[in-house]
Amino acid sequence: MPALKLAIVGGGSTYTPELIDGFARLRDTLPISELTLIDPAADRLELIAALARRIFDKQGHPAVVSTTTSIAEGVDGADAVLLQLRIGGQAARNEDESWPLECGCVGQETTGAGGLAKALRTVPVVLDIAEHVRRANPDAWIIDFTNPVGIVTRALQTAGHKAVGLCNVAIHLQRKFAQHLGVEPELVRLDHVGLNHLTWERGVTVLDHPGAATGYEALPKLIADFGAQIADDLRMPLPLLQHLGSVPSYYLRYYYQHDTVVEELRAKGSRAAEVATIERQLLEMYADPALDTKPELLAQRGGAYYSEAAVQLLAALHGTGAGVQVVNARNDGTLPFLPDDAVIEVPAEVDGAGVRPLPQQPVPPRYSGLIAHVTAYEQLALRAALEGGRDLVFDALFAHPLIGQWELAEQLTDRLIAHNRGYLSWA
Secondary structure, eight states, X not given: OOOEEEEEXXXXXXXXXXXXXXXXXXXXXXXEEEEEEEOSOHHHHHHHHHHHHHHHHHHTOOOXXXXXXXXXXXXXXXXXXXXOOOTTHHHHHHHHTTGGGXXXXXXXXXSXXXXXXXXXXHHHHHHHHHHHHHHHOTTOEEEEOSSSHHHHHHXXXXXXXXXXXXXXXHHHHHHHHHHHHTSOGGGEEEEEEEETTEEEEEEEEEESSTTOSXXXXXXXXXXHHHHXXXXXXXXXXXXXXXXXXXXXXXXXXXXXTHHHHHHHHHHHOOHHHHXXXXXXXXHHHXXXXXXXXXXXXXXXXXXXXXXXXXXXXXXHXXXXXXXXXXXXXEOTTXXXXXXXXXXXXXXXXXXXXXXXXXXXXXXXXXXXXXXXXXXXXXXXXXXXXXXXOHHHHHHHHHHSTTTOOXXXXXXXXXXXXXXXXXXXXXX
8 A cells, every 4th residue: 555645634633643643653554655734723733743743753654744724735635634623613612512501402512502503614614625625636535523523424425525424432432342341442343323423332242353253242241240330431320321221422411311411511611611721731732842742631632542543444445455444424225214315323344445334233213213313403404504594503403302492493593693603604
């Protein structure tokens, strides 16, 4: 496999050293000749790039790291483009997490009304970036890590781009389960089903050996022996996991315990404020010319194991063998109760020919009803992001299972538009 040129849009993010660390450690899996960091914040861009060069130098990695504030310049010649941007920064996130609480709803950057606000700000920008990628290299893959991943990936695929979405929830759980079971992570295969940030692990297979087709089912043992710890990590009650017989993603807490979460959020303040503090500390660390590894504090920023998931995905897409990986991909009948163009998050076979979701066992109503409901919301959210207008924003909010009331949707619509006028061309 020839060495690749990669571009990262949002390269000035404090996340980026997580990626750099993975690229450096896993260079035999994914050879890289050039890495271009793209970001409008030139000062942060140079800070991150200097650290990236030190990390590569320490590991003896030969890749050249370049920077630019120009999308067109940065994606030119790239074999793959990774998207990890945040339109409006932590300030916009703080608002997404605040004004829904005024209406008694969860304030969260990817779920509910806050998630819709982020989608409305993000989708038009991402589609513009993708057009630059298509003009520069129509064969380049776009890997989307930008939230809300499901809606953004669906926008990209609907516009005909070679795009796949990636989230770190599945690989994080895989690593956790492997630790509990005392096995290597590559032996753990997840029966992971749902939508981005709306998933359940309904099976955990420990393979006989890496790449094996056989193994044993370990989920009952995980819940029986480690259920209390898993539930504590998810901040959900153990009886809920025992009743489901599965491990839901952390984000399902917003559905299963909505009112409890609202009270907690009102009491503790936004996650955005916490992240902003962590980011300031990280940037101070990154400025230290002696720092040549990713700091431990970065794990508190989120995105753990993102780099390993990204390396695995990019390597498979560019021909270093096939592999099974949890990704956000076009449904195409995989879950027959959803439209073909829905984006689902399931294990998929990934190789140089693309991404093919694996066949799924029937999804029981306790999961499929919520999956179908949120998929309908995502379809309306994408339409609102593409076409604009108060009525379409209202329709999306009214359809969301965490909202679904006329007066509430009216209040949230007005607040969303008021807090995002600077990002909405039609407002």
